[in-house]
Amino acid sequence: MLRTTVRFQFEWKIFSWAAHLSEVLTGEDRCFLAILDARGAVRQLLFGADKSQYDSQTWEPLQRSSPCWLFYHPFDAPEYTYMQWQNVQQSTMERLRGERFVDADLASAPLSSQAAGERIEFPTSWGVMF
Numbered sequence: 001m002l003r004t005t006v007r008f009q010f011e012w013k014i015f016s017w018a019a020h021l022s023e024v025l026t027g028e029d030r031c032f033l034a035i036l037d038a039r040g041a042v043r044q045l046l047f048g049a050d051k052s053q054y055d056s057q058t059w060e061p062l063q064r065s066s067p068c069w070l071f072y073h074p075f076d077a078p079e080y081t082y083m084q085w086q087n088v089q090q091s092t093m094e095r096l097r098g099e100r101f102v103d104a105d106l107a108s109a110p111l112s113s114q115a116a117g118e119r120i121e122f123p124t125s126w127g128v129m130f
Contacts (some may be wrong), residue, residue, distance in 0.1 A: 002025075003129065004129055004130055005128050005130055006109075006129070006130055007029075007108045007109060007118075008105065008106060008107070008108055008120070009104060009105040009106075009107075009109065010083065010101050010106055010122065010125075011065070011083075011128045011130075012115070013097065013099075013101070013105060014083065014093060014097070015081065015083060015097070015128075015130055017097045018032075018070075018072040018075075019074070019081075022047070022072060022073075022074075025045075025047070026047055028050070028051075028097075029051055029074050029077055030047045030048050030050055030051060030072075030074075031047070031050075031051060031053075031054050031072055031073040031074060031075070032045060032046060032070060032071075032072050032073075033045075033046045033047065033049045033053065033059050033062065033063070033069060033070070033071050034070045035062055035066045035069050036066075036068035036069060036070070036092065036097075037068065038067060038068065038086065038093030040068065040088065040091070040095065040096075042079070042096075044062070045060060046058070046062075047080035051074045051075060051076075051077055052073070052074070052075040052076070052081060054073075060078060063086070066086075067086070067087050068086060068087040068088055068092075069085065069086050069087075069088075070083075070084075070086075070088055071083065071084045071085070073093040079120040080129065080130065081127050081129075081130040082127070082129050082130070083127070083130070084101045084106075084111075085124075085125065085126055086125045086126075086127065087124055087125060088124055088125075089122075089124055090122035090124075093122070099129040101122065103119075106119055106120055106121070106122060107119045108120075
């Protein structure tokens with residue numbers, strides 16, 4: 001059974017941006033892989049055939065060989081979407097989104113099993129299930 005791992009507002013903001021980007025560029029909610037250079041510029045943007053289908057024989061080697069990337073995978077949307085990024089600086093994510101994060105975005109939301117308010121630094125590498 002899949003479970004969400006969302007704890008922070010920044011995760012929701014990045015998810016919302018990625019879903020919107022996919023919709024705007026493809027006309028539907030498709031998975032994508034953005035390959036970035038060390039300065040955070042997008043060098044490749046690959047879209048899957050649909051929400052869940054992508055060329056794993058191409059995408060996985062790209063992820064292994066690229067220092068920076070962002071992966072959006074709405075494999076069972078709207079119930080489940082997975083996102084992961086590697087070596088993406090906060091400033092790069094803010095530029096891509098067109099909006100800066102605020103302090104509250106980096107503080108945990110209240111959940112039944114944890115208290116609210118844990119604050120973290122923006123994670124340059126992260127994975128989250130929605």
